[in-house]
Amino acid sequence: MSKIDSLTIAELMPTPESVLRQMGVPKQRINLDKVYGLTEDAIKVFSDCAEPAGLLSEISKKEFAFIYKGEGNNAKNTPLEHIFTEADNLAVYALTLGNKVSKKIEELCNSDDVALGGILDATASVAADKGAEFCEQYLLDILSNRKLLTHDICVLAYSPGYCGWHVSGQKKLFHRLKPEQIGITLNENCLMNPIKSVSGVLVAGLRAINYFKPKWNFCEICTTYSCLQRMKRLRDSAKNEKS
Amino acid sequence: MAFDKQVHYELAANSVIDGNQERAVELTQEALDNGITAKEFLDNGLISGMDVVxxxxxxxxMFLPEVLLAARAMKAGMELLKPELSKTNAKSAGKVVIGTVNGDLHDVGKNIVIYMLEGAGFTVIDLGVNVAMETFISEVKQHKPDILGLSAFLTTTMPAMEKVIESLQENQLRKQVKIIVGGAPVTECFANEIGADAFAEDAGTAVIVCKKMTKNG
Incomplete structure (x- = not known):
């Protein structure tokens, strides 16, 4: 188990464009002066109060199978249960942006500046996603240093609460990883505190093992379909490698 | 040039639509200085702008960040109107008690809903996050709201919404209040299953639904 010492705010800084995209603003509307300016303000606030910390631990498929089973609440058939069995390497991870960011969002919203608070919240969400990507790269680097990387190997993060992996899966994940050492705790409803934290499993393997069609039972109630963006990211990275 | 109320309302509505906080405050002060009542200006200027938004x-x-800026402009103007509104006991669009259910700490979505409801002229009592079932019951008893809003962001905290509704029934309070539910994992189907009156998938919809429920829409 290791703390990710190389994780800094600079690695997680979102651009105004990425924050506004996260808030549903289409590309052609991103340059609206007032909105763009407020987003830059929110990013500045974020850079002043984020205290990122991360933790990663490699595990075997057998160990992860136990974690994945969780409290027995997962959907009956999920993409991840097929994906991780085909992985070359696995690691569990957790990352937080620290308590100050969450407190600042709360403070802004309670002081009647929901506009800045709301955009800061979106900023932190984008940064947390970037944090997960940072952890993916971190594991790739570890594997690369061990000369374990072959062509078309990638790392993709999966988290409890998504794609049929029930959020109660956090309990066993926390028991194994102990993210309390970087300040993340879990409440009885499996909500992480600070809220702006991410955790899950990093799956290293062929890109192809991560591709699936979002036609599982639980997809009907999904409001994000973020799996499609994640798969697009993999396909784009494959194209970039070829070119 | 003579002061034209209609033009002034239109300018105020546009300042809200444009998210121009300074202009909204300036126009509100001018309206008060020219003898327009707070209620009249609120309804025809600021709220009219938020309706367009x-x-x-x-x-x-329009997109969420623009809506947040508009609501901020609206609220800045409203701050100037508050003293007169409270003096004249101006009728609000309705009273809403709202909170994030027990075990859940997410409040940004709820706060955006509150912001927009206030912008639409509702009186909102915010109970905050991680609100115990008993607190919802006692606040409904105390404030007698038209609407109770329940927010949850996790599948593990959604069942707490159902418990609140059951408890309202046990306490003979269910019929006196409409219930609207929302939050990332909440669906219309779930809202129906637990006996809520309405579901809103975003803050804009929440305002429309609350207006309908209070017959202001």
Whole structure:
């Protein structure tokens, strides 16, 4: 188990464009002066109060199978249960942006500046996603240093609460990883505190093992379909490698 | 040039639509200085602007950050009107008690809903996050709201919404209050299953639904 010492705010800084995209603003509307300016303000606030910390631990498929089973609440058939069995390497991870960011969002919203608070919240969400990507790269680097990387190997993060992996899966994940050492705790409803934290499993393997069609039972109630963006990211990275 | 109320209302509505906080405050002060009542200016100027914002948001012509700026402009203007509104006991669009259910700490979505409801003229009592079932019951008893809003962001905290509704029934309070539920994992189907009156998938919809429930829409 290791703390990710190389994780800094600079690695997680979102651009105004990425924050506004996260808030549903289409590309052609991103340059609206007032909105763009407020987003830059929110990013500045974020850079002043984020205290990122991360933790990663490699595990075997057998160990992860136990974690994945969780409290027995997962959907009956999920993409991840097929994906991780085909992985070359696995690691569990957790990352937080620290308590100050969450407190600042709360403070802004309670002081009647929901506009800045709301955009800061979106900023932190984008940064947390970037944090997960940072952890993916971190594991790739570890594997690369061990000369374990072959062509078309990638790392993709999966988290409890998504794609049929029930959020109660956090309990066993926390028991194994102990993210309390970087300040993340879990409440009885499996909500992480600070809220702006991410955790899950990093799956290293062929890109192809991560591709699936979002036609599982639980997809009907999904409001994000973020799996499609994640798969697009993999396909784009494959194209970039070829070119 | 003579002061033209209609033009002034239109300018105020546009300042809200444009999210121009300074202009909204300036126009509100001018309205008060020219003898327009707070209620009249609120309804015809600021709220009228927020109505346009709500409709554009629903139609995909405005986006959340723009809506937040508009609501901020609206609220800044409203701050100037508050003293007169409270003196004249101006009737609000309705009273809403709202909170994030027990075990859940997410409040940004709820706060955006509150912001927009206030912008639409509702009186909102915010119970905050991680609100115990008993607190919802006692606050409904105390404030007698038209609407109770329940928010949850996790599948593990959604069942707490159902418990609140059951408890309202046990306490003979269910019929006196309409219930609206929302939050990332909440669906219309779930809202129906637990006996809520309405579901809103976003803040804009929440305002429209609350207006309908209070017959202001």
């Amino acid at each position: 709500g409709a554009r948001f629903r139609d995909g012509d």
